[in-house]
Amino acid sequence: MPELSIPGLSSLVGQAATEKFDSGIILLMSPPGGGKTLYCRQMIIESLQNGSACIYINSSMTRKEYQNLFDTITDEKIDKLKFLNPYLVSTSNKESDPSTSINEPKLSATLQEIQNTIDQWSSVTNTNTETTQKSTSSLNDHTKYAIVLDSLTHMFTLFEEDKVLKFVNALSFLIKELEATALITMSGTQSSNGEILNKLSSIFDIVVEIEAQEDSDKIKRKLKLVSIKGGGSKSASAPFNIEEDGKLKFESEASAKSKLSICGLCKAPILEEPEYYLDMPFHHNHVSIYMKLAGAFGQARVSDVGPSGVIDAAFFFVDVVGLSDPALSVRRQIEKIEALNDMIGHCDTFKKASDKRVLPTGDGMAIGFMLSPESPLQLGIDLHQALKKYNSHTNKQDGSFLDVRIGLASGSVFIVNDVNSNQNIWGPGIIFARRVMDVGDGGHILLAGPLAESLLALDDKYRTIVNLLGDFQVKHGQIIKIYSAYSPNEFGNSAIPGRFKS
Amino acid sequence: MTKCIAFHSYKGGTGKSTISSNLSATLARKGLTAVLLDLDVYAPSLQDYFQWQPQKSINDYLFENATVEEVIHDLSPVLNKFPSNNGEQSDSKGKLLVAFSSTSKDEIYKLDGAVRQEGSKIQLLRKFLMLREEIVSKYNADFIIIDTSPGIRYWSINSLAIADTILLSLKLDGIDLKGTRLLAKEIYDSLTKLGTKSYLLLNRAAGYCLPPNLSGENNSSNQELYKTTVDNQSTVISKLSADISMDTILSIPCYCDIQFDSNEFLTALRYPDHPFAGKIDALIEQLKKI
Numbered sequence: 001m002p003e004l005s006i007p008g009l010s011s012l013v014g015q016a017a018t019e020k021f022d023s024g025i026i027l028l029m030s031p032p033g034g035g036k037t038l039y040c041r042q043m044i045i046e047s048l049q050n051g052s053a054c055i056y057i058n059s060s061m062t063r064k065e066y067q068n069l070f071d072t073i074t075d076e077k078i079d080k081l082k083f084l085n086p087y088l089v090s091t092s093n094k095e096s097d098p099s100t101s102i103n104e105p106k107l108s109a110t111l112q113e114i115q116n117t118i119d120q121w122s123s124v125t126n127t128n129t130e131t132t133q134k135s136t137s138s139l140n141d142h143t144k145y146a147i148v149l150d151s152l153t154h155m156f157t158l159f160e161e162d163k164v165l166k167f168v169n170a171l172s173f174l175i176k177e178l179e180a181t182a183l184i185t186m187s188g189t190q191s192s193n194g195e196i197l198n199k200l201s202s203i204f205d206i207v208v209e210i211e212a213q214e215d216s217d218k219i220k221r222k223l224k225l226v227s228i229k230g231g232g233s234k235s236a237s238a239p240f241n242i243e244e245d246g247k248l249k250f251e252s253e254a255s256a257k258s259k260l261s262i263c264g265l266c267k268a269p270i271l272e273e274p275e276y277y278l279d280m281p282f283h284h285n286h287v288s289i290y291m292k293l294a295g296a297f298g299q300a301r302v303s304d305v306g307p308s309g310v311i312d313a314a315f316f317f318v319d320v321v322g323l324s325d326p327a328l329s330v331r332r333q334i335e336k337i338e339a340l341n342d343m344i345g346h347c348d349t350f351k352k353a354s355d356k357r358v359l360p361t362g363d364g365m366a367i368g369f370m371l372s373p374e375s376p377l378q379l380g381i382d383l384h385q386a387l388k389k390y391n392s393h394t395n396k397q398d399g400s401f402l403d404v405r406i407g408l409a410s411g412s413v414f415i416v417n418d419v420n421s422n423q424n425i426w427g428p429g430i431i432f433a434r435r436v437m438d439v440g441d442g443g444h445i446l447l448a449g450p451l452a453e454s455l456l457a458l459d460d461k462y463r464t465i466v467n468l469l470g471d472f473q474v475k476h477g478q479i480i481k482i483y484s485a486y487s488p489n490e491f492g493n494s495a496i497p498g499r500f501k502s
Numbered sequence: 503m504t505k506c507i508a509f510h511s512y513k514g515g516t517g518k519s520t521i522s523s524n525l526s527a528t529l530a531r532k533g534l535t536a537v538l539l540d541l542d543v544y545a546p547s548l549q550d551y552f553q554w555q556p557q558k559s560i561n562d563y564l565f566e567n568a569t570v571e572e573v574i575h576d577l578s579p580v581l582n583k584f585p586s587n588n589g590e591q592s593d594s595k596g597k598l599l600v601a602f603s604s605t606s607k608d609e610i611y612k613l614d615g616a617v618r619q620e621g622s623k624i625q626l627l628r629k630f631l632m633l634r635e636e637i638v639s640k641y642n643a644d645f646i647i648i649d650t651s652p653g654i655r656y657w658s659i660n661s662l663a664i665a666d667t668i669l670l671s672l673k674l675d676g677i678d679l680k681g682t683r684l685l686a687k688e689i690y691d692s693l694t695k696l697g698t699k700s701y702l703l704l705n706r707a708a709g710y711c712l713p714p715n716l717s718g719e720n721n722s723s724n725q726e727l728y729k730t731t732v733d734n735q736s737t738v739i740s741k742l743s744a745d746i747s748m749d750t751i752l753s754i755p756c757y758c759d760i761q762f763d764s765n766e767f768l769t770a771l772r773y774p775d776h777p778f779a780g781k782i783d784a785l786i787e788q789l790k791k792i
Contacts, residue, residue, distance in 0.1 A: 265627075266627065266628035266631055267624055267628060288696050288697065289664060291696050292662070292692060293663045295691070295696070296662070296663065296688075296689050296693065352568065352569055354569075369566075370628075372566040375566055454619075458612065458616070458622075
């Protein structure tokens with residue numbers, strides 16, 4: 001079966017929903033200059049390319065204009081495209097079709113022409129089937145039909161509203177019988193077309209509108225979902241450009257996927273197809289919860305937590321001290337890295353943190369904890385306790401003693417896709433943790449000011465273990481407040497770091 | 503498919519914990535899996551109902567100090583302490599799983615403090631959403647029953663937002679009636695518009711028994727007063743129900759024999775022939791229909 005071609009639909013409702021929508025009527029509203037005729041053109045061209053047969057109804061276009069609009073279509077494809085201008089359609093020997101009660105000869109004749117065209121194509125189909133003639137241009141039993149009416153608003157200027165509505169109603173029955181896809185356009189917006197929309201609302205399966213805004217010397221356009229039958233209003237949108245050759249270029253699926261989507265409610269990355277509400281992406285099952293909370297708390301209180309695409313997290317940065325010492329054999333270096341990885345992997349805090357990101361750094365690792373600001377320090381303490389046990393079987397002379405330094409910080413990071421398409425984190429929060437770690441010596445657990453201060457405010461227990469060292473100038477002249485976490489004989493290093501003293 | 507039901511009220515003392523505990527236990531006894539969450543985080547009481555001291559609480563889960571498995575306690579064996587009304591043990595397939603809020607003052611302060619900071623607030627909310635999702639995916643629960651804090655509180659609203667059905671328990675005193683109207687207008691409207699079902703659950707209604715000072719009396723004026731009270735109650739609840747467009751799912755009378763039985767919380771199991779147990783059964787039947 002040919003694929004449906006509705007430009008931008010998958011960006012609005014997702015690929016899965018687009019695949020389910022195999023017939024129906026779409027209403028497209030657009031302000032003047034929004035690009036609705038080019039949208040119609042694109043839908044027709046893509047439908048033809050996908051094997052559909054198309055009927056294009058335009059009451060303001062001459063045959064010459066029509067030919068110019070579709071001059072890039074090959075003769076083979078143009079056979080499956082029928083152009084009709086209801087105003088110019090011949091009404092000779094044709095009365096208004098009493099069965100449709102349209103009472104308007106031209107509209108009645110247009111409807112009859114549509115029916116005749118379908119019948120004619122069907123007869124070609126049957127002939128082809130009978131003769132088993134194989135031709136890429138021939139229609140078959142599975143042919144899909146696309147019908148485009150551009151525009152309803154112009155039809156109202158030529159014919160009485162009541163008659164146009166009856167025509168659309170009759171057309172909609174034909175579309176259903178054919179299981180076709182139809183696009184009907186109107187000028188204006190949802191609010192300016194409110195009255196007509198109310199009268200025709202039951203006909204449309206999907207209502208979309210083009211929004212066009214001038215931005216310096218360019219017009220920024222986007223296709224917005226107004227409503228979808230059974231799904232209510234979703235307010236999703238898909239930006240697009242009109243290229244020089246008149247093609248509409250929507251943000252491609254690939255580039256949309258490569259963009260990070262962060263759930264507007266829980267701020268976690270969305271790994272599946274996001275669902276949109278108020279232009280914000282959500283996990284599928286979080287949209288209604290967000291809407292409920294927004295209703296109960298107020299929109300601002302739910303949505304003001306962090307910009308989309310950026311996550312606030314707390315970071316743990318660790319490296320092995322002296323790993324690059326040339327006196328240390330490669331085997332010993334590997335042993336140490338593996339031992340460190342193994343110890344961290346067995347720490348309770350690491351195991352229990354359900355939302356974390358781990359970035360190996362060669363001689364250590366960075367771990368971002370998305371949920372708890374307490375986790376990095378707790379992991380540092382867990383690790384020091386594990387190291388204590390491990391080092392009871394090592395000695396400094398043979399190089400087996402494992403010494404690490406730890407830097408902790410909080411801040412914003414972006415989630416980025418790495419070369420293996422895995423999601424990783426990068427940004428000021430993680431860089432800050434690295435800078436803080438670099439200040440320390442073996443055994444130090446150093447914290448950046450903001451993280452330390454939030455822990456001190458959170459729980460009194462931190463007052464005995466988190467100690468202010470003072471301000472320190474790190475790379476690029478940045479001055480940061482540094483704290484050291486320690487408890488004698490348990491974890492941390494109470495000595496002032498060498499770099500700090502200097 | 504898991505049904506998530508939240509008990510809420512404007513005022514405290516309307517019977518949320520009693521009814522939610524007895525409902526959960528009765529559901530489990532009937533062979534269903536019920537997960538009861540104590541989200542009355544400011545005044546948790548379910549530890550008393552089940553006489554259970556948990557090692558890990560929902561607070562630990564929210565702060566990432568515990569996994570869902572560590573905070574969900576299987577209290578199904580508790581069911582076997584009580585005979586069923588035909589003398590048989592409970593359906594062994596049923597599970598009563600309970601997660602408690604911490605009763606530690608420090609933990610309550612900590613949670614309260616963390617929700618005042620936007621950064622930690624969203625992290626807690628995310629974890630809270632994960633709690634429901636983990637329960638659904640790991641425990642195959644038939645029902646999640648949430649006992650919330652009364653009034654318009656952060657965790658109450660979150661609980662209502664994740665629930666499919668809200669049971670608003672109330673007593674028929676003036677303040678509770680006024681507060682219930684406020685909740686309906688300020689909070690419930692936005693939830694029900696998006697598909698949440700909400701019902702009134704009238705607790706401690708008049709009509710179970712004659713007050714002792716009236717029983718055996720032939721004082722017609724006192725009898726008349728009693729009748730008027732019961733009739734008025736019916737009128738008041740009908741008007742409230744119509745005004746706020748919420749049906750009454752159940753009316754539980756004021757059982758004086760329960761009120762004065764100290765430390766006896768799982769009444770529906772302890773006294774399966776008591777009319778209270780019948781009311782819990784009736785509630786289950788109603789909930790199954792939703």
